[in-house]
Amino acid sequence: MTDCDVDRAIMSHCYNNYYMVQSTTQYCGYMVSPHHDTTMTRPQITIDGRDELTDTLGISRSDVGERPTLSELRRTVETETDPEFASMGEAIRDDLSGELDAELLASELAAFEEQIARLPEIRDAGIPDGEKEPEALYREVIQPAWRLYDHLVETGFFESLEERLPRFTPDHIERTAHELVRLDALGDELGDLGFDERERTVLVMNVVNNNTRLARWVPTKEIPSDVEFDVEHVPPLHKRAMGGALLWINSMDVHLWQKEVLVTEEILDDGYWDVKAMLAGVDLIARAALDIAEGGAMSDSQLVAALTGGAAIAIVNQEEICKDVYWITEEMRAPSPAR
Amino acid sequence: MAIEEDRAVKAAQDTVVRETDQGYRVLGSPEESVTHQHDTDRIPRKDITEEDIIDSADDPEAWLTYGGNYEQHRCTTADVITPENVGDLELEYELHVGAESSMEGTPLVVPGDPPVMYQSNGPNHVKAIDTRSGDVLWSYTYAVPSDVVLCCDDNNRGVAILDDKVFMTTLDSGVVALNRYTGEEEWYTGTADHESGYSATWAPVVYDGKVFTGSAGGEYGVRGFHVALDAETGDEVWRTMTSPDEEWVGDSIEQSCATNWMTATIDTENEKLYMPVGNPGPDFDGSVRPGPNRNSAGTLCLDMQTGEREWFHQESPHDVWDYDSAAPRLLIPDFEMEHRDFEGDAVVSFGKTAWGYTLDADTGELLNRSEPGVQQLNMFRMIPHIDEGRRMPFMPGAMGGNDWQPPAYNPELGLAYFKMNNSPQEAWWRFEEYEEGKKYWGGILEDEIDQPPEGYNDHISAVGAIDPETGQLVWRDWIDSDAYIWGGLLTTESGVVFGGTQNGDVIAWDGETGDRLWEYSTGETAISGSPMSWYDPETEKQYVAIQVGGSGWLRRGTAGRDDRLCVFSLEA
Numbered sequence: 001m002t003d004c005d006v007d008r009a010i011m012s013h014c015y016n017n018y019y020m021v022q023s024t025t026q027y028c029g030y031m032v033s034p035h036h037d038t039t040m041t042r043p044q045i046t047i048d049g050r051d052e053l054t055d056t057l058g059i060s061r062s063d064v065g066e067r068p069t070l071s072e073l074r075r076t077v078e079t080e081t082d083p084e085f086a087s088m089g090e091a092i093r094d095d096l097s098g099e100l101d102a103e104l105l106a107s108e109l110a111a112f113e114e115q116i117a118r119l120p121e122i123r124d125a126g127i128p129d130g131e132k133e134p135e136a137l138y139r140e141v142i143q144p145a146w147r148l149y150d151h152l153v154e155t156g157f158f159e160s161l162e163e164r165l166p167r168f169t170p171d172h173i174e175r176t177a178h179e180l181v182r183l184d185a186l187g188d189e190l191g192d193l194g195f196d197e198r199e200r201t202v203l204v205m206n207v208v209n210n211n212t213r214l215a216r217w218v219p220t221k222e223i224p225s226d227v228e229f230d231v232e233h234v235p236p237l238h239k240r241a242m243g244g245a246l247l248w249i250n251s252m253d254v255h256l257w258q259k260e261v262l263v264t265e266e267i268l269d270d271g272y273w274d275v276k277a278m279l280a281g282v283d284l285i286a287r288a289a290l291d292i293a294e295g296g297a298m299s300d301s302q303l304v305a306a307l308t309g310g311a312a313i314a315i316v317n318q319e320e321i322c323k324d325v326y327w328i329t330e331e332m333r334a335p336s337p338a339r
Numbered sequence: 340m341a342i343e344e345d346r347a348v349k350a351a352q353d354t355v356v357r358e359t360d361q362g363y364r365v366l367g368s369p370e371e372s373v374t375h376q377h378d379t380d381r382i383p384r385k386d387i388t389e390e391d392i393i394d395s396a397d398d399p400e401a402w403l404t405y406g407g408n409y410e411q412h413r414c415t416t417a418d419v420i421t422p423e424n425v426g427d428l429e430l431e432y433e434l435h436v437g438a439e440s441s442m443e444g445t446p447l448v449v450p451g452d453p454p455v456m457y458q459s460n461g462p463n464h465v466k467a468i469d470t471r472s473g474d475v476l477w478s479y480t481y482a483v484p485s486d487v488v489l490c491c492d493d494n495n496r497g498v499a500i501l502d503d504k505v506f507m508t509t510l511d512s513g514v515v516a517l518n519r520y521t522g523e524e525e526w527y528t529g530t531a532d533h534e535s536g537y538s539a540t541w542a543p544v545v546y547d548g549k550v551f552t553g554s555a556g557g558e559y560g561v562r563g564f565h566v567a568l569d570a571e572t573g574d575e576v577w578r579t580m581t582s583p584d585e586e587w588v589g590d591s592i593e594q595s596c597a598t599n600w601m602t603a604t605i606d607t608e609n610e611k612l613y614m615p616v617g618n619p620g621p622d623f624d625g626s627v628r629p630g631p632n633r634n635s636a637g638t639l640c641l642d643m644q645t646g647e648r649e650w651f652h653q654e655s656p657h658d659v660w661d662y663d664s665a666a667p668r669l670l671i672p673d674f675e676m677e678h679r680d681f682e683g684d685a686v687v688s689f690g691k692t693a694w695g696y697t698l699d700a701d702t703g704e705l706l707n708r709s710e711p712g713v714q715q716l717n718m719f720r721m722i723p724h725i726d727e728g729r730r731m732p733f734m735p736g737a738m739g740g741n742d743w744q745p746p747a748y749n750p751e752l753g754l755a756y757f758k759m760n761n762s763p764q765e766a767w768w769r770f771e772e773y774e775e776g777k778k779y780w781g782g783i784l785e786d787e788i789d790q791p792p793e794g795y796n797d798h799i800s801a802v803g804a805i806d807p808e809t810g811q812l813v814w815r816d817w818i819d820s821d822a823y824i825w826g827g828l829l830t831t832e833s834g835v836v837f838g839g840t841q842n843g844d845v846i847a848w849d850g851e852t853g854d855r856l857w858e859y860s861t862g863e864t865a866i867s868g869s870p871m872s873w874y875d876p877e878t879e880k881q882y883v884a885i886q887v888g889g890s891g892w893l894r895r896g897t898a899g900r901d902d903r904l905c906v907f908s909l910e911a
Contacts, residue, residue, distance in 0.1 A: 235589035244629020327719035
């Protein structure tokens with residue numbers, strides 16, 4: 001468990017006194033929101049999280065408020081384009097522009113974004129109905145996303161990214177953050193899908209403040225720099241990010257339905273945000289793919305930021321949904337009426 | 340003929356088990372399998388039918404399948420032994436089976452004159468024994484290839500019988516059928532390539548003319564499956580991979596593990612199989628297998644005729660603690676759960692997570708999750724990456740909770756009995772390359788830790804009872820030792836629970852209260868076997884048999900090797 005995990009646990013589960021308090025530092029940017037009519041855990045921006053974010057972005061804490069919005073960050077972060085990112089983005093475009101089906105991507109992305117807008121109603125439905133098996137709630141939301149994913153798999157999209165993009169080093173993640181903040185796909189466009197300012201900032205923090213954690217999803221420092229891993233049996237990183245996120249969401253219906261006796265409103269609320277955040281990551285990757293196919297408006301460096309940032313958001317929130325929804329401890333569970 | 344002159348025993352004795360970096364290796368096995376016949380004419384020529392096996396659930400004279408009945412209750416209807424008189428139980432005889440190797444099995448007993456026991460142990464050694472005299476009637480040792488790799492010793496947990504045959508899984512991931520009367524080989528079927536890391540250690544189960552057997556190799560990056568073989572010929576009838584492709588990302592499915600390495604429970608009424616499924620692969624690095632890794636660490640229900648998947652209930656999603664859910668499932672027909680307004684068949688599972696799960700057998704829906712059987716400290720907390728330089732002991736450790744130890748169920752008392760470990764371990768994850776046939780853990784597991792988690796009660800293991808309806812922990816008896824607890828339990832319908840301990844003790848508990856009613860010390864070596872029982876109308880005695888001897892995976896010193904089969908008795 002990272003410090004971040006502990007903090008999340010402290011903030012969201014402090015009432016149950018389960019997790020041992022090891023640190024009071026806050027990195028993740030989560031806390032129990034007082035402005036909801038339940039004890040719903042919502043993404044929040046903590047002071048420590050803000051500090052780490054501003055430090056990484058190289059901006060003064062005094063230039064932004066205690067709870068900086070994405071708009072504030074965009075105004076203050078330097079606007080210089082990272083030439084290495086631009087070069088990587090260009091190589092990816094060259095690699096994939098003839099391979100991707102713009103029409104398919106556009107129509108499925110539109111369908112997917114319609115489904116993202118339905119998330120509040122999925123949350124309101126709570127636990128799927130069903131006598132013998134659960135009805136499809138979460139699975140329906142991601143149907144278009146599976147079609148996007150399948151197309152990306154078929155076209156070699158993920159292998160191309162694996163070849164063209166560097167590994168998830170802390171440095172790469174931090175540089176991604178600069179570009180990510182300025183990305184329209186994360187800003188206004190996610191706003192149109194129901195992500196408020198705070199949520200969008202938290203998504204950036206997901207990336208920036210978890211750089212070390214994200215870096216571990218690939219071979220690490222134990223291996224000398226001149227040694228190449230045989231990763232033949234490991235799916236490409238971005239495929240694991242997108243595919244993994246979809247698998248978590250895909251199994252929500254059966255998980256909640258089978259475990260109904262354990263599930264609480266807090267678990268459902270936490271899961272709502274984790275799912276929403278993963279969908280944002282998937283959306284960023286899909287938008288980047290469409291931009292390649294259409295020769296769209298993203299700069300080459302922004303393209304890399306969307307791909308890396310989208311994958312990072314998908315990964316970080318996979319790790320969150322384990323703890324929030326799937327690993328239901330004795331303290332988290334709904335009380336049993338029989339004991 | 341003395342057992343010293345038994346060629347099959349000699350072959351088993353000549354076989355050496357070595358612990359290596361890649362796990363256990365079996366060396367010096369015979370080039371060809373060996374059968375040695377003694378007095379095979381003494382075995383009554385009466386084939387065992389499926390009806391006999393079904394009826395054996397209520398037959399005090401029989402123990403015809405691994406779990407005592409197809410529902411795996413490990414409950415005998417023999418009623419000589421009761422809580423009131425179990426204190427008079429005495430050792431009838433000790434039989435040295437001749438091969439000092441892993442002793443994790445449950446013998447079977449076929450009623451007759453005399454009743455004949457089929458007893459197996461590592462390395463793939465099986466005997467037919469006259470239960471009255473202890474005489475060996477035939478013995479057999481399978482020729483285990485020397486390149487087999489085993490995570491956890493050369494275990495063999497028992498055999499299955501049907502008609503005139505005995506079926507035994509083999510360490511090289513196969514099934515061998517022997518003539519039950521002569522010990523001669525009838526057929527052999529390999530179910531997977533042992534050079535890829537597959538193996539087989541459990542007792543198979545037979546029903547509807549099929550031998551049902553699973554897969555092991557969850558520490559070697561294999562892909563788990565369950566397979567049905569024709570009991571007469573060994574031909575494959577169907578095969579189902581435990582994890583479907585669509586629930587894993589890309590090629591990660593190829594090393595998904597999720598092996599089914601203990602005996603399936605048979606639902607004869609609804610023609611379903613309920614089977615335990617182990618950890619996803621690699622054990623500790625979840626980053627290369629994103630998603631919940633459904634169909635790992637839980638219960639899989641398959642259609643018996645087709646192998647088609649019915650449902651899966653997961654106990655440790657995206658597991659990174661090696662929380663297999665390996666113990667055989669208890670099927671409880673016509674189960675009532677008032678507080679859920681439920682009436683129907685239920686499946687009860689005890690896994691390494693230390694909870695007992697009561698499931699709707701029809702749908703896989705969780706009806707009830709029990710109180711923990713042992714301590715859960717730092718449970719379900721992400722293990723550290725190796726670069727973090729951080730330690731996080733967690734409980735249950737990777738041994739569980741309830742590892743493979745078969746639980747028991749007493750329908751009269753409505754209680755399920757478990758054996759669980761209560762010991763912290765530490766693990767770290769890291770990226771590891773996959774290499775076929777080599778260990779693929781994706782991390783490190785540390786058994787000896789510097790500092791246990793705060794709140795640890797220092798009891799290493801426990802035997803206990805849970806009410807599957809309410810989930811209440813009804814009683815628990817802590818078992819202290821330097822070693823882990825292993826082996827399964829037996830219950831009598833009259834309310835006595837039997838089990839062996841890692842301290843060499845055989846104990847009888849009052850099934851209702853957990854009070855110890857009788858204890859017998861077999862010595863200092865651990866008991867890894869699971870007890871069973873039968874009644875012999877000729878001698879008018881009820882017997883309890885248990886294999887004595889350690890197992891490699893027990894570690895922590897006191898396990899030790901032994902080769903005894905202890906048979907206790909009480910006269911009616």
